[in-house]
Amino acid sequence: MTAAGNRHLLEVIDLQAGFAIGGRYYPAIDHISLQVEPGKVTCIVGESGSGKSVLALSIMDLLPKDNGRRTQGEIRLNGRNLMEWSEAEMNRVRGREVGFVFQEPLTALNPIVTVGSQIQEALRNHKPLSRRESRALTIDLLRQVGILRPEAVFHEYPHQLSGGMRQRVMIAMAIACEPQLLIADEPTTALDVSVQAQILALFKSLQQQRGMALLLITHNLGVVAEMADEVIVMYAGEIVEQGDVDRIFHEPKHPYLQQLLQLIPRLDREYERFASIGGNVPSLLHMPQGGCRFAPRCPEAMERCFAEKPQMTDTGANHLVRCLLYSGGGASGGTDGGDDDD
Amino acid sequence: MTEREPPLLEVRSLTKEYPLIGAFRKRMGTIRALDDFSLAVRQGETVGLVGESGSGKSTAGRVIARLVEATSGSIVFQNRDITNATGAKLRGWRRDLQMIFQDPDTSLNPKLRVGDIVSEPVRNYTRLSGRQAQTLAAELLLRVGLSADACAKYPHEFSGGQKQRIGIARALALNPKLIVADEPVSALDMSVQAQVLNLMRDLQQESGLSYLFISHDLSIVHAISDRIGVMYAGRLIEWADKRSLYRTPLHPYTQQLIAAIPVPDPRLRANRIVPQDEPPGPAPRMSGCAFRARCGFAKPACAEIVPSLKPAAADHQVACHLYD
Numbered sequence: 105m106t107a108a109g110n111r112h113l114l115e116v117i118d119l120q121a122g123f124a125i126g127g128r129y130y131p132a133i134d135h136i137s138l139q140v141e142p143g144k145v146t147c148i149v150g151e152s153g154s155g156k157s158v159l160a161l162s163i164m165d166l167l168p169k170d171n172g173r174r175t176q177g178e179i180r181l182n183g184r185n186l187m188e189w190s191e192a193e194m195n196r197v198r199g200r201e202v203g204f205v206f207q208e209p210l211t212a213l214n215p216i217v218t219v220g221s222q223i224q225e226a227l228r229n230h231k232p233l234s235r236r237e238s239r240a241l242t243i244d245l246l247r248q249v250g251i252l253r254p255e256a257v258f259h260e261y262p263h264q265l266s267g268g269m270r271q272r273v274m275i276a277m278a279i280a281c282e283p284q285l286l287i288a289d290e291p292t293t294a295l296d297v298s299v300q301a302q303i304l305a306l307f308k309s310l311q312q313q314r315g316m317a318l319l320l321i322t323h324n325l326g327v328v329a330e331m332a333d334e335v336i337v338m339y340a341g342e343i344v345e346q347g348d349v350d351r352i353f354h355e356p357k358h359p360y361l362q363q364l365l366q367l368i369p370r371l372d373r374e375y376e377r378f379a380s381i382g383g384n385v386p387s388l389l390h391m392p393q394g395g396c397r398f399a400p401r402c403p404e405a406m407e408r409c410f411a412e413k414p415q416m417t418d419t420g421a422n423h424l425v426r427c428l429l430y431s432g433g434g435a436s437g438g439t440d441g442g443d444d445d446d
Numbered sequence: 447m448t449e450r451e452p453p454l455l456e457v458r459s460l461t462k463e464y465p466l467i468g469a470f471r472k473r474m475g476t477i478r479a480l481d482d483f484s485l486a487v488r489q490g491e492t493v494g495l496v497g498e499s500g501s502g503k504s505t506a507g508r509v510i511a512r513l514v515e516a517t518s519g520s521i522v523f524q525n526r527d528i529t530n531a532t533g534a535k536l537r538g539w540r541r542d543l544q545m546i547f548q549d550p551d552t553s554l555n556p557k558l559r560v561g562d563i564v565s566e567p568v569r570n571y572t573r574l575s576g577r578q579a580q581t582l583a584a585e586l587l588l589r590v591g592l593s594a595d596a597c598a599k600y601p602h603e604f605s606g607g608q609k610q611r612i613g614i615a616r617a618l619a620l621n622p623k624l625i626v627a628d629e630p631v632s633a634l635d636m637s638v639q640a641q642v643l644n645l646m647r648d649l650q651q652e653s654g655l656s657y658l659f660i661s662h663d664l665s666i667v668h669a670i671s672d673r674i675g676v677m678y679a680g681r682l683i684e685w686a687d688k689r690s691l692y693r694t695p696l697h698p699y700t701q702q703l704i705a706a707i708p709v710p711d712p713r714l715r716a717n718r719i720v721p722q723d724e725p726p727g728p729a730p731r732m733s734g735c736a737f738r739a740r741c742g743f744a745k746p747a748c749a750e751i752v753p754s755l756k757p758a759a760a761d762h763q764v765a766c767h768l769y770d
Contacts, residue, residue: 151637296662297703298703300708330709350712363637367636369668
């Protein structure tokens with residue numbers, strides 16, 4: 105389906121989006137540039153307030169209409185700039201070319217419509233199918249997402265299903281029209297670990313079978329390590345580091361990422377004290393202005409970090425970092441990154 | 447802190463049943479949220495309780511704190527049986543045990559100033575002048591790493607991690623001996639989780655507190671606890687020293703639970719054993735082992751007899767017929 109050559113499936117260029125609060129506009133994400141390649145898993149990882157969900161919603165123009173808006177940049181899907189598209193045109197893209205899975209299936213599914221009807225609706229919105237055809241397809245989809253008794257579940261309501269089953273239904277709906285890209289925002293956060301493992305395995309197998317690209321948004325670095333080909337690390341509304349999953353975990357560059365990786369409690373270690381990052385993620389209304397947004401919490405911050413805005417710098421092999429330690433000219437060489445391997 | 451010293455808290459065979467109500471308020475049977483649950487907490491230690499949703503871990507905490515009444519069983523605290531304590535006796539016990547809750551947004555009264563929230567437990571027991579209460583609140587807030595001027599503010603003026611510190615300050619107000627912490631860091635960001643865990647550990651070292659630390663997250667429970675109990679369908683199915691639990695998990699469920707945790711290293715991406723089924727929802731009790739349907743090693747006995755917790759190694763007990 106993708107065009108020949110090296111065109112990206114999804115390309116975001118210098119995107120800014122934010123919210124109007126009390127008459128003022130506050131950008132929640134800024135300077136966002138990224139690419140998603142066909143058939144690859146790209147993970148966006150960040151803490152709450154990093155802007156990762158705003159980014160996911162902006163891509164499909166799903167920000168709240170009353171105060172959210174995209175103010176700058178381009179979002180290219182197969183080369184076409186979605187920022188210029190009308191609502192009607194976007195409705196044809198959503199669901200058909202790009203599927204969406206949200207964190208909390210109970211709020212994303214309609215409580216008074218049966219599972220089967222909801223999936224059929226998703227199908228028939230985009231494809232001219234008879235009732236019988238869409239019913240057969242729906243049951244097949246339910247089977248594909250690992251639901252053991254699809255005929256029965258077809259007639260059930262969301263509240264009759266467990267959390268894991270509901271998430272499977274969401275996934276069935278999202279892949280119904282065979283999208284090239286599936287965007288999943290914290291799809292396993294509300295689930296138990298054992299169910300999380302099942303859902304991740306399902307994502308992986310569907311993604312591989314269908315050659316679909318997956319943009320997975322999560323706060324969980326374990327999930328990232330398990331799933332990602334490419335990783336995008338966000339902090340305070342900006343991308344601070346991006347690269348291949350192995351380099352992200354074994355040669356982290358940004359002091360934020362280096363510290364973040366130390367935070368995960370590991371079962372094979374014992375702790376006298378837990379590594380922590382002082383301070384808090386800045387809120388939308390109190391974003392550090394001017395310099396690096398992580399500088400106030402950064403153990404390696406230099407004077408210029410508070411004055412000078414770091415740009416994304418390529419450290420080789422498409423491993424990009426937004427940090428003055430790596431931008432050349434003046435940095436003392438800084439950290440060697442690999443020190444948190446075991 | 448030797449084995450011989452009597453434990454601070456000892457609960458024996460606690461059971462909590464709820465009626466299962468069907469259509470037209472018809473009673474369909476009972477659900478055992480907590481079933482034959484026994485455990486001991488020593489002075490100065492942290493006992494972790496881990497389990498998935500519906501495992502009964504929160505019910506265990508609430509029954510121990512006497513927030514809900516046990517159906518049967520006993521709770522003994524420093525050799526006093528407080529299972530059915532009422533009146534003054536119950537009030538006395540409540541000074542010794544405090545709770546920290548998961549969500550500081552629902553456990554801190556939004557209409558009260560932080561100073562009043564933090565000093566309220568003491569004001570319930572002793573008459574304090576306004577100034578005494580303020581001094582006390584300021585001291586407590588300093589202990590949890592907040593500044594004294596937080597007293598005059600309202601909860602919404604604080605971040606999630608700071609609110610959880612306020613909850614901890616309130617729990618410390620009466621100098622309790624045991625704190626039941628139910629998912630205390632689950633609502634917090636990773637970087638803030640560690641700050642709160644460090645605080646809890648520092649407070650323990652200062653004052654010899656004990657914690658019953660309840661969480662769904664085995665990595666966090668493992669990091670903070672000395673001994674860990676694993677719960678499944680209302681029962682304690684494994685109980686061990688934390689090293690032993692991680693190195694040699696015995697119960698097939700514990701093994702699955704550990705295997706299901708994503709490892710934060712892409713080079714260790716393994717073909718993990720993915721459990722086939724989901725944890726059970728509330729349902730009337732069935733015979734035998736509740737885990738047998740999801741267990742790869744189930745044998746006929748598992749359908750007949752409920753396995754009870756038996757010693758399998760030093761500091762390690764398991765409830766599984768594989769080790770009979």
